[in-house]
Amino acid sequence: xxxxxxxxxxxxxxxxxxxxxxxxxxxxxxxxxxxxxxxxxxxxxxxxxxxxxxxxxxxxxxxxxxxxxxxxxxxxxxxxxxxxxxxxxxxxxxxxxxxxxxxxxxxxxxxxxxxxxxxxxxxxxxxxxxxxxxxxxxxxxxxxxxxxxxxxxxxxxxxxxxxxxxxxxxxxxxxxxxxxxxxxxxxxxxxxxxxxxxxxxxxxxxxxxxxxxxxxxxxxxxxxxxxxxxxxxxx
Numbered sequence: 001x002x003x004x005x006x007x008x009x010x011x012x013x014x015x016x017x018x019x020x021x022x023x024x025x026x027x028x029x030x031x032x033x034x035x036x037x038x039x040x041x042x043x044x045x046x047x048x049x050x051x052x053x054x055x056x057x058x059x060x061x062x063x064x065x066x067x068x069x070x071x072x073x074x075x076x077x078x079x080x081x082x083x084x085x086x087x088x089x090x091x092x093x094x095x096x097x098x099x100x101x102x103x104x105x106x107x108x109x110x111x112x113x114x115x116x117x118x119x120x121x122x123x124x125x126x127x128x129x130x131x132x133x134x135x136x137x138x139x140x141x142x143x144x145x146x147x148x149x150x151x152x153x154x155x156x157x158x159x160x161x162x163x164x165x166x167x168x169x170x171x172x173x174x175x176x177x178x179x180x181x182x183x184x185x186x187x188x189x190x191x192x193x194x195x196x197x198x199x200x201x202x203x204x205x206x207x208x209x210x211x212x213x214x215x216x217x218x219x220x221x222x223x224x225x226x227x228x229x230x231x232x233x234x235x
Contacts, residue, residue: 008181011202041073062151122147158188
């Protein structure tokens with residue numbers, strides 16, 4: 001039976017660094033001018049005292065999650081209008097700053113090695129399809145993934161829909177799949193399969209994960225994949 005690795009995207013495959021912090025700052029500036037509930041909406045989205053909160057709407061939520069908060073705080077009148085604004089804002093920001101997208105280490109080399117070792121590779125992200133594809137194409141890794149699930153198609157993690165689709169489409173058993181990510185929802189999803197594997201390259205610290213998994217690593221480059229999920233081909 002083949003083995004599969006389902007990765008989160010931002011904060012896992014790509015650094016959740018200056019580009020997304022700047023995007024977040026500009027996004028918050030764009031929405032706070034639309035409401036009198038400035039502090040309330042900023043904190044509800046996940047920016048508290050100038051710091052991004054892990055597992056918040058801003059760091060791990062979908063455009064729909066962010067849109068719901070915007071409507072609740074009277075930034076927009078409808079979720080449809082709010083969600084489209086969120087998608088358009090972050091996509092346009094990304095396209096204008098693609099040269100600041102930073103893979104975590106030698107991403108191409110890592111993915112090529114994992115495929116050579118017999119792993120089936122997938123992505124489950126809270127991002128929308130256009131931003132996801134723009135990022136993967138820019139990093140030249142799109143074709144190295146066998147499965148890509150975005151927030152346009154699947155419910156928010158840890159809902160297992162994307163995981164189940166990965167298994168079904170790639171003919172994998174749940175017990176032969178690990179999920180790698182930088183948020184609790186990624187690890188909770190992985191615990192429905194073989195294991196959740198946490199990385200600290202996003203906005204979380206080790207303390208966020210110790211109750212969920214023994215597999216906690218600095219980033220994707222140092223994970224001992226063959227120890228956690230051995231394949232017949234040792235590479």
